[in-house]
Amino acid sequence: MGAECRYELAQAAYVKLALHALKHPATSVNGLLVGRLVEPSSSPAVVSVIDAVPLSHHPHHLPLLPTLELGLTLVEDHFATQGEGLAVVGYYHANPRCDDTDLPPVAKRVGDHIFRYFPRSAVLLVDNKKLEEAVKGKSRDPVVQLYTRDSSKSWRQAGSDGSSQLVLKEPSTNVVLADHVTTKKWDKIVDFDDHLDDISKDWLNPGLLD
Numbered sequence: 001m002g003a004e005c006r007y008e009l010a011q012a013a014y015v016k017l018a019l020h021a022l023k024h025p026a027t028s029v030n031g032l033l034v035g036r037l038v039e040p041s042s043s044p045a046v047v048s049v050i051d052a053v054p055l056s057h058h059p060h061h062l063p064l065l066p067t068l069e070l071g072l073t074l075v076e077d078h079f080a081t082q083g084e085g086l087a088v089v090g091y092y093h094a095n096p097r098c099d100d101t102d103l104p105p106v107a108k109r110v111g112d113h114i115f116r117y118f119p120r121s122a123v124l125l126v127d128n129k130k131l132e133e134a135v136k137g138k139s140r141d142p143v144v145q146l147y148t149r150d151s152s153k154s155w156r157q158a159g160s161d162g163s164s165q166l167v168l169k170e171p172s173t174n175v176v177l178a179d180h181v182t183t184k185k186w187d188k189i190v191d192f193d194d195h196l197d198d199i200s201k202d203w204l205n206p207g208l209l210d
Contacts, residue, residue, distance in 0.1 A: 054191035
């Protein structure tokens with residue numbers, strides 16, 4: 001299914017997942033991608049990723065399905081009430097080591113979980129080296145690698161770098177990301193772990209990018 005799709009990543013989703021990874025460079029981080037299938041009859045079909053919801057930064061939380069399912073339920077319920085047809089369309093993950101570019105088993109398991117009800121789901125893996133270059137203003141390339149599930153139920157990187165299937169909706173997104181980094185906006189991002197520790201912290205991050 002994934003090979004038949006093009007994924008358009010909105011600036012808000014992209015910047016949030018990048019800031020989440022930057023806030024916790026020594027641990028794995030993960031989150032959910034929210035969006036919709038906007039052109040199901042076109043070839044290729046287009047999945048628009050509108051937002052990202054940061055879930056976790058504690059390594060021991062990442063493999064726990066109950067935590068994930070609670071997060072999924074809350075995210076789905078929230079966006080269902082918005083009346084905009086938004087749903088969870090994928091998952092993102094960042095490894096703690098700069099040289100670790102392998103998609104870990106937990107990302108595949110979560111991807112499989114989302115795939116059950118959204119068969120065009122995507123998994124994005126943050127490329128930490130590209131992220132470093134982007135925040136220094138040295139690159140406009142996406143800092144994530146796109147993985148989709150093939151007919152053998154394996155998650156494979158799309159193309160050599162996923163560039164043909166993954167596009168940034170706004171070409172200047174990395175410039176905007178670099179601006180947010182200079183103001184240390186990454187320090188203000190809240191994930192679901194933070195919310196569980198202090199329920200006054202809003203995991204939807206309203207106003208974060210204003």
